[in-house]
Every structure is written in C-alpha cells, then in structure tokens.
Amino acid sequence: MQRLPDNLEVVEFPYLVIGAGLAGLNAAFKLATRDKVLLVCKEGLVDSNTFYAQGGIAAVLSREDTPELHIKDTLTAGAGLCHADSVKILVEEGPVRVRELINLGVFFDHDEQGIALTREGGHSRQRILHARGDATGREIALVLTHLVSKREDITVWTNTELLEIVLSENGQARGALFYSKENKKAVVVLAQAVVIATGGAGQLYINNTNPSVATGDGVTVAYRAGAKLMDLEFFQFHPTVFCRPGFPRFLVSEAVRGEGALLVNKKGERFMVGRHPLAELAPRDVVVRGILAELERSGEDVVYLRTDTMRSEMAERFPKIYQMLKQAGVDPRREWIPVAPAAHYFMGGIQTDTFGTTSIPGLYACGEAACTGVHGANRLASNSLLEAAVFSHRVAEKIIHSATPKSKGILINNDLESPLAATPEMAKVFKEKFENACSTIRSKEPLAKLIAFTSNDVEKYRGLPGLKGDLDTQHYLNICTLSRLIAQAALQREESRGAHFRSDYPETSEDWRKNQILWCHEGEETWEWNSTGL
Numbered sequence: 001m002q003r004l005p006d007n008l009e010v011v012e013f014p015y016l017v018i019g020a021g022l023a024g025l026n027a028a029f030k031l032a033t034r035d036k037v038l039l040v041c042k043e044g045l046v047d048s049n050t051f052y053a054q055g056g057i058a059a060v061l062s063r064e065d066t067p068e069l070h071i072k073d074t075l076t077a078g079a080g081l082c083h084a085d086s087v088k089i090l091v092e093e094g095p096v097r098v099r100e101l102i103n104l105g106v107f108f109d110h111d112e113q114g115i116a117l118t119r120e121g122g123h124s125r126q127r128i129l130h131a132r133g134d135a136t137g138r139e140i141a142l143v144l145t146h147l148v149s150k151r152e153d154i155t156v157w158t159n160t161e162l163l164e165i166v167l168s169e170n171g172q173a174r175g176a177l178f179y180s181k182e183n184k185k186a187v188v189v190l191a192q193a194v195v196i197a198t199g200g201a202g203q204l205y206i207n208n209t210n211p212s213v214a215t216g217d218g219v220t221v222a223y224r225a226g227a228k229l230m231d232l233e234f235f236q237f238h239p240t241v242f243c244r245p246g247f248p249r250f251l252v253s254e255a256v257r258g259e260g261a262l263l264v265n266k267k268g269e270r271f272m273v274g275r276h277p278l279a280e281l282a283p284r285d286v287v288v289r290g291i292l293a294e295l296e297r298s299g300e301d302v303v304y305l306r307t308d309t310m311r312s313e314m315a316e317r318f319p320k321i322y323q324m325l326k327q328a329g330v331d332p333r334r335e336w337i338p339v340a341p342a343a344h345y346f347m348g349g350i351q352t353d354t355f356g357t358t359s360i361p362g363l364y365a366c367g368e369a370a371c372t373g374v375h376g377a378n379r380l381a382s383n384s385l386l387e388a389a390v391f392s393h394r395v396a397e398k399i400i401h402s403a404t405p406k407s408k409g410i411l412i413n414n415d416l417e418s419p420l421a422a423t424p425e426m427a428k429v430f431k432e433k434f435e436n437a438c439s440t441i442r443s444k445e446p447l448a449k450l451i452a453f454t455s456n457d458v459e460k461y462r463g464l465p466g467l468k469g470d471l472d473t474q475h476y477l478n479i480c481t482l483s484r485l486i487a488q489a490a491l492q493r494e495e496s497r498g499a500h501f502r503s504d505y506p507e508t509s510e511d512w513r514k515n516q517i518l519w520c521h522e523g524e525e526t527w528e529w530n531s532t533g534l
Contacts, residue, residue, distance in 0.1 A: 001167065001411040004177065010188045010410075013038040013155070015399065016175060018162055018218060019197030021048035022137075023367025023388035025144035027195050030396030032153045038189060040157045040178060042198070042213045045145045046138075049199045049214055049368060050385065053137025054253035054321065055120055056130035057389070058382040059098045060091065062117055065125040067091045074383060077122040077283040078376020079498035080513045081231070086374040089354055090383065090390050097389040098129065105143045107131060120254040120381035121239075122283040128382045134253050134318040137385065158182075162217050163466040163474065164414055165194065165225035165363060168407030173225070173363035177412065179466045179474075186467050192404040193362055195395055196222060196350060197388075200368040201235075204479055204486075205343035205435045206428075209238055209251045218369040220478045222350045223485065224413050228359040228519040230351035230371040233489035236379055236499045237440050238344035239263075239287040242337065243302050247328040249342055252305060252321055254381045257281060259317060260310040264336065265294055265303055285378045285499045288341045288440055295340070304336035341440060345384060347375045347499065348489070351517060356395035359519065362407075364399065366392045373515065377498025413520075418463030422476035430457075430476070434483045438490055443504045447491040454484035489516050492527065 013036055017028040020041035028039040041047065060070050070091045075082050102108065108129045109116040117126040131139035148154050159181040166175040166188060175190040201216025202208035223229055240252045240263075257263070257280045263272050271294040276282035282290070291303050307314050314332045315322045325332055349371035356364040356372075367388040374387055433453065437446035457480045466474035494505045495512040514531040 001413055002416055004166070004188060004410050004412060005416070008186055008188050010190060012190045014192050015195070016040070016189050016191035016193070017195040017197060018176065019048070019199055019367065019369065020045050020145070021050035021197060021199050021367055021388065022140055022144065022385055023392040024195070024197035025141070025148055026389060026392040027197060027366060027396050028154055029144065029148055029151070030393060031399060032151050034400045035153070037154045038157065038191070039148065039154055040160050040162070040189070042161060042217070044158055045149070045156065046141055047211055047213045048141065049210055050137045050388065051141040052209070052211055052251070053385055054134040054251055055255040056118065056128040056136045056382050057098060057385040058123065058127050058380070059094045059129060059386060060127055061095055061098070061115060061129070062125065062127060065127050069124055070127060073123050074374070074380045075376070077378050077380040079285070079378050079508070081373070081376035081498065081515060083373030086354055086372045090374050090387060093390050094386045097386070097393055101140060101389065104147060106140050109133065118255050119258040119281065121257065121278070121281045121287060122380045128255060128258065130255065132319070133316070134255065134320045140385065161466060161471060161474070162198065162221055163464060164412040165221055165360070166190070167225060167409070167411045167413065169409035169411065170407055171226065172361045172405065172407045174407060174410060177467070179469060179471065184469060188410060193364060193399045195356070195399070196363070196365040196369050197367045197392065198369045200346040201482060202343045202346070204431060204483055205439070206431045207241070207249060207435065208343040209241055209249070210343070215475065215479060216346065216482045217478055218365070219349050220482045222358065222363070222365065223481070223520060225360060225363070226413055226519060226521050227363060228351040228517055229485065230348060230373070230515050230517045232348035232486045233493050233500045233516065234347035234377050234498055235343060235438070235486065236284055236345040236347060237288050237341040239284055239291055239341050240305060240339040241342035242325070242328065243340040244328060244330070244338050250324055251344070252337060252339055253318065256305060256307065256310070256318060256321070259312050262306045262309050263287070263291070263303055264306050265298055266300055271303070283378055284381065289501065291341055292440060302338040302340050305339055306336050307332045345379055347371070347377065347379055348486070354394065355398035356391055357398060362404065364395045366395045377500060412464070415463045416467060418461060418465035418470065418473055418477075420460055420473070421465070421470060422461055422473040424472055427476050427479060430479060430483070438483070438487050441501050441503050442490050443502060444491065447487050450487045451484055451491065454480045454487070458484060485518065489518070492516065
C-alpha cells in the first residue's frame with residue numbers, strides 16, 4: 001500500500017456517498033436523517049442509468065399478484081444463481097419502498113383501477129409501475145434530486161471523478177480520493193462510512209444503452225482496494241435496442257412488448273414462437289439468443305418490432321420512445337421498428353450481503369455497482385430500480401445503526417506514478433476488442449487473447465494518473481482492468497447460463513451452479529467458487 005502525498009487537500013464528512021442514481025440519492029437522503037452527507041457524482045446529478053430507465057419498477061401491488069409469484073419469476077430468470085434470501089427481501093420489502101417513493105412525490109401513471117400496471121418479459125403477472133409513459137427513471141431521479149438539493153445536511157459535488165478508495169493501516173475504508181474537474185485538483189474525502197453507488201459498466205461496450213458515466217469505476221476502484229467481486233461474467237444485453245445506420249442507438253423498452261408489440265423478421269414472421277412458452281415475453285437472455293439465431297439464419301443485421309398489435313397507442317403510452325423514433329425517421333404507426341441487442345445491465349459487481357456490506361470494513365455498495373445475488377445469471381426486467389430502492393435503504397439503516405471503529409493512516413492499494421499516457425482514441429479501439437470477445441456469445445480463444453492484451457496494458461499504464469489530472473489514462477486503465485476481470489470470469493465458467501453463453505460450452509451444467517468470486521490482496525489475485533446461499 002502507498003501513503004498519499006501530504007500536500008493533498010483533505011476534507012471530512014460523516015458519510016460519503018458516490019453516485020447519483022436512485023441507489024445513491026436514496027442512500028444519501030436516508031443517511032442525512034442522522035448526520036451530514038457528501039454526495040459525489042462523476043458528471044451532473046441526473047447523469048445516471050436511473051434517469052434513462054424507461055420501463056418501470058416491479059412490485060407486487062395487485063390482488064391478482066403474490067410475492068411468491070414475483071419470487072418465482074425472479075428465480076426463473078436468474079437461471080439457478082439467485083440468492084434466495086436476497087430475492088425474498090427484494091420482493092417483500094419492494095412494495096414498502098415503492099409506496100415510500102410515492103409519498104416523496106413520485107407520481108406513477110394511473111388508470112381507472114388506480115396505479116396502472118403493465119407486464120414485461122419474464123413476469124407472470126402485471127406488476128410494473130411506470131411514470132409519464134416511458135420515463136419512469138426520469139421521474140424518480142428528478143424527484144429525488146430535488147429533495148436532495150434542498151437539504152442543507154447534504155453537500156453535492158458534481159463533475160468529480162472517483163480515483164481510489166482510501167484505506168487505514170488496518171484495511172478499513174476511510175474515504176476516497178477524487179479529482180475535481182472544475183477545480184482541476186485532487187482531494188481526499190475522509191468519512192466514517194463510504195457508499196459506492198456508481199452504477200453499471202455498459203460503456204465498456206461500443207453498442208450499449210447506458211449514459212457516458214457508466215464505466216464501472218466503482219467496481220474497478222473497489223477491486224483495487226481489495227474488495228471481493230462476484231459474478232462478473234454476467235452482463236445482460238437488452239433484446240430491443242433501436243438500430244439504424246447513421247442514428248444513435250437507444251432503448252425500446254421491454255414494456256412495448258408487454259403492451260403487445262411482436263418481434264418479427266423481415267418477412268413479418270414471429271420467430272420467438274416455439275422457442276419459449278412466453279414467446280416475446282421470455283426472459284431477456286432467451287429473447288436475445290432467439291434474435292441472434294434469427295439474424296444468423298437470415299443474414300440480416302436487425303429484426304423488427306411490430307407495434308400495430310399493441311393494446312395502446314404508441315404515442316400516448318410511450319411518448320419519449322415515439323419522439324425518438326420520429327427523430328430517427330421511423331413512424332411506428334406505419335412501419336416496423338428495426339432493433340438488435342446491445343449491452344444494458346451488469347449483473348456482477350462488488351459482493352455484498354443483504355445490507356450492502358462489502359468485504360472491506362466501512363465500505364458499502366448498492367445499486368448496479370453491487371452484487372447481492374438478487375439477479376443471478378440474468379436480471380428479471382424492472383427489478384433493477386426495485387433493487388436500488390430496497391438495498392440503498394438497507395445500506396443506510398445498517399450504517400446508521402453501526403459503530404465506526406477508530407483507524408489511522410491514509411493509504412491506497414496503488415502506485416502513485418503512471419509511466420505512460422493514453423488517449424480517448426485508444427479507449428475506443430479497446431472497446432471494439434472487448435465487444436468482439438465478450439459480447440453475447442463467447443469462446444475460449446478470443447477471451448484468452450483479450451486477457452493477454454489487457455494484462456499487458458494494465459501493467460504498462462498502472463498507477464494513479466488521475467492524481468495529476470490525466471483522466472484519459474485513468475479511464476483507459478479502469479476499462480482495461482474491469483474488462484480483463486470480466487473476460488477472465490467468462491473464460492473460467494465453462495458452461496452457458498443466463499446472460500453468459502459459450503459457443504464451445506453451449507450446455508448448462510448443475511456442476512457450475514455456483515458464484516465466481518475474486519479479490520486482490522497485495523498484488524495477489526484470488527478466485528474461488530462459492531455455492532453458499534443458492
């Protein structure tokens with residue numbers, strides 16, 4: 001471990017929360033009931049996966065629904081790797097957290113029966129709440145950012161990059177090292193408890209649905225600090241992402257299929273019928289593989305969504321998607337929507353228990369950056385916002401009711417000097433390599449080549465370039481590090497399960513029904529398989 005330079009600015013807060021999606025905002029809001037909080041975000045307060053979430057949030061609120069059914073649907077989608085205790089907590093506490101959001105001012109759409117519920121892939125009942133048609137995440141994010149911004153006991157830092165977790169001499173999390181892009185300087189924040197809620201890592205891929213901030217920084221930094229990570233091989237691809245040359249890709253919500261839209265090929269044939277009893281509403285990994293098989297068979301680049309079969313008007317039910325389609329020159333009232341899969345959600349992350357506790361004392365994680373085991377090998381649609389709400393609440397409760405041991409020292413598990421500099425163009429080239437090797441279908445040789453390449457570049461660019469403001473090199477180092485870990489996990493799981501598909505090991509085996517966990521201590525990397533809690 002390295003001691004940080006003495007000339008760095010040091011500030012102290014009781015609690016430090018990193019990330020401004022639902023998980024981070026909710027954790028900060030809850031912690032502020034006890035003491036002062038610093039909330040740090042990479043760009044703006046609304047730059048998060050939450051803000052761009054379309055479909056909705058799943059919760060058992062209907063008389064026709066039961067917690068047992070929601071649990072069963074989640075376990076089925078998770079392909080044998082969900083942790084039953086985490087799923088039970090998610091489903092049973094979910095309605096309470098949703099009603100809490102409503103009481104805070106989040107307005108979900110209503111129909112003549114009350115709160116309007118729809119259905120998405122993998123769900124056996126209509127249990128998806130939505131807001132403003134297809135702007136559920138935006139509604140939640142705006143309400144929470146407004147509430148957080150009004151609180152005098154929450155300080156917000158925007159445009160601030162996370163560089164490293166700061167540790168004590170006995171390995172406890174003491175805070176974090178940041179680089180302020182506005183002030184152009186590094187700063188150390190010390191805190192009694194540190195919460196990582198930095199979101200996902202879709203930006204590791206060229207084709208993805210995530211905002212620019214979703215680069216997996218929190219997971220990478222936690223790894224370098226020595227925290228245990230879990231299930232990194234499982235990266236969910238969304239089946240229906242708008243795909244037309246010359247236009248940016250964007251998500252076409254699963255709820256569109258929930259409202260009756262059909263997946264068809266160029267000839268108008270429904271290719272998901274016969275592949276799964278739920279056809280277009282099968283779990284996402286099943287639909288993605290169905291689309292890929294159809295693309296390979298037909299030689300086409302896209303399949304299509306037929307929206308003329310929907311029960312509701314596209315423009316009214318999905319106004320945001322409708323406008324984006326119109327801007328891209330597609331009128332869904334008269335033509336089919338071209339779609340293809342793209343990277344969407346990271347099931348893996350920092351291993352935590354059901355209170356967000358990590359393997360490092362004083363360090364907590366929640367939201368997409370965390371891995372509670374609730375999603376298993378494939379997340380059930382609209383369980384992501386629910387997970388963020390449920391487990392951020394539990395993180396705050398745990399921190400508030402935990403004693404903080406005293407610790408000394410300000411150290412990091414990284415070298416301070418970085419011998420070389422990287423460029424943004426290098427990151428783009430690397431993403432293409434990563435997508436080719438670690439996309440929806442994997443195999444041994446491309447994964448092994450990617451691991452060798454990334455291992456070499458991590459060694460060349462190692463250090464802490466962000467300390468001096470070299471953020472391009474810091475970003476490159478981070479994506480190389482996390483990409484290597486994902487590829488290594490994918491190489492070591494010699495089966496196909498959920499979102500992880502190996503063309504050289506196409507079968508699912510009961511022998512592999514276990515989680516893959518890794519951590520790094522004093523430069524020594526350890527991998528283990530753990531079947532506990534399944």
